[in-house]
Amino acid sequence: MSEPILEFDDVDIEYSTRGDNAVHAVNDASFAIEEHDYFGLVGESGCGKSTIADAIVGGLDENGEVTSGAIRFKGKEIQDYSEKQFNKEIRWKEISVIPQSSMNSLDPVMKLSQQAVEMAKYHTDLSKAEAVDRLRDLFDVVGLSESRIHDYPHQFSGGMQQRAIIAFSLFLRPSLIIADEPTTALDVIMQDQILDHINELKDDWNISMLMITHDISVVFENCDSMAVMHGGQVAEAGSTVDVFDRPRHPYAILLQNAFPDVRYPDRELAVIEGHPPQLREKPDFCTFADRCPWSTDECYDGAPDPQPIEGDESHMAWCVRAHEMEELAAEHLEKPPEASSILEGSR
Template sequence: MTEPLLEVENVDITYRMDSEDVHAVTDASFTIDSNEYFGLVGESGCGKSTLAKSLIRGLDSNGEVTSGTIRYKGEEIQDFSEKEYNEKIRWKEIAVIPQAAMNSLNPLTKLSEQAVEIAGVHTDWSEKKAISRLEELFDIVGLPESRVTDYPHQFSGGMKQRAIIAMSLLLNPTLIIADEPTTALDVIMQDQFLKHIDNLREKRDLALLLITHDIAVVFETCDSLAVMHGGQIAERGTTKEIFSAPRHPYTILLQKSFPDARYPDRELEVIEGSPPALREEVDYCTFASRCPWAEQQCRESMPLADSLNGTDSHAVACFRSDEMESLASDHMNTNETRHANAIESEGYEDDD
């Protein structure tokens, strides 16, 4: 069995504050294999971007990985110094497509000059080699090679997207982390971006960690995923397994809060309440206060991620995961009946 490309094992991340600490991530674990597209999904504030920043030494100065291990190609990297990370990992092994990606290019510097600067910090490449590499990547992402000497403001929005992808691939990384890359884009631009990312699989051996609040984007793009809530990994598994048979209450409700073409008349779920503030060490299920099926045990102890069906491919951190299929079915039937009754009471029933 081949070794995973990236292993995140029992990671805790804490932000040190003057008044009280924030326990942003608790006991998070997942793996990404070579050439795998992996999604990390959850609502704002769930800890997914914090977890991603820990992989690239991008935490704020008051944030730290307080326990757990992060291994890249079998080597622990969570305690690397900035120098070690720059020399071994950054850009050459792991590169990032940041939030608001289209605004992350320096507007005062030509793309070719930005590429030369990146290569100069992390490699011994000549200027000619760096520019030649960028030209090659422009061709891969569908941009004219001659445009490498243009400024970002000379590009359209779609061209900036592709330029960002090209820059992230400059030093031949094995893993790309894309943090909410489609958040500020309209639906057409989102679709174009995801197609560019997906097309790379045909041209390069590349793994992707896609971080987003949109579970539908993950279902469309990724091989596997993990769902986060309140700093915890609620559920992880293959896209097929979680799409067809989610077993954590948060995953079920999150999936049903997005439109589904298969059920155009289905009422969308609303997840009431907000995630907890995480000001104390977390020893409970962080979804318990919002969960329709929570029991006292959920509020008093933290469920571990147990594998379903005797395999590691699908794991759920829920005390009631074995019951969840029937519980969720009853819940949805009740909601549909309530919705139908509400429509009828308003006088909108179909005359036919």
């Protein structure tokens, strides 16, 4: 098996604050993204998803720091890269970002063609004409009229701006794209169109993608593999079908059962009570324990280690009761429809 394009290996990320305490935003996080893989990262707001994205491209705020563990891109550790190294070796060239807000990512006083020329000037040997031609080709890829490359951002609708951002994310032909809530603030029709364009890139461009979202349905329909986060910890990771059909972490189970399906309108949805903990200290317990209907004293005796599900190390759950969760959940919850049926119905 080839080496993963991106690996998180027991990564801790902290934000310093006034006083002695720090915010332990991400704790012992581990997952891997294979080449040509679309990987989804799911969880509630504040669970650490965007912090992980920022760490990958060296975009943490000044008070943020990777304090332990390793982030490897193509086998090379990058967590201690300087700003200069990130700019020279990683950003845009190897890893590009589709941010949540396209409006804040495009220069409002420059035509898009001018922005492409500026990007080419600092990162490539392309001439101005070649840079404009490349942007023209990419507009065609994302479904925008090539004639619009000389327009200003304000002349585009929100959905068109998001497509333009996708075009710019491809401009330097990166190996990995991070899509951080790529359909936020778009209506459902435009969301579907944007996701269609993102999916078309997979085979045409041979890229990998980290898709960050709170919308688990987006991951189920668009990603090959995924991880579920809660309270700064990875709760479960594996193929999308495995995590959907065989969830073994209580949070992943309840999250699924909170997901409505139009084909089963009478199915009772689960409610996840409570709130994630305030991470002022590194948690030495499962951060879902206080909200978990199946927690025991053992859940507070240390941060959980990953448990391979049925001997499959590609499917891991960070739960001390992972191997009995199927039976425990079956006693209390209605089993949701399987991923294979949902994916088939969405096509």
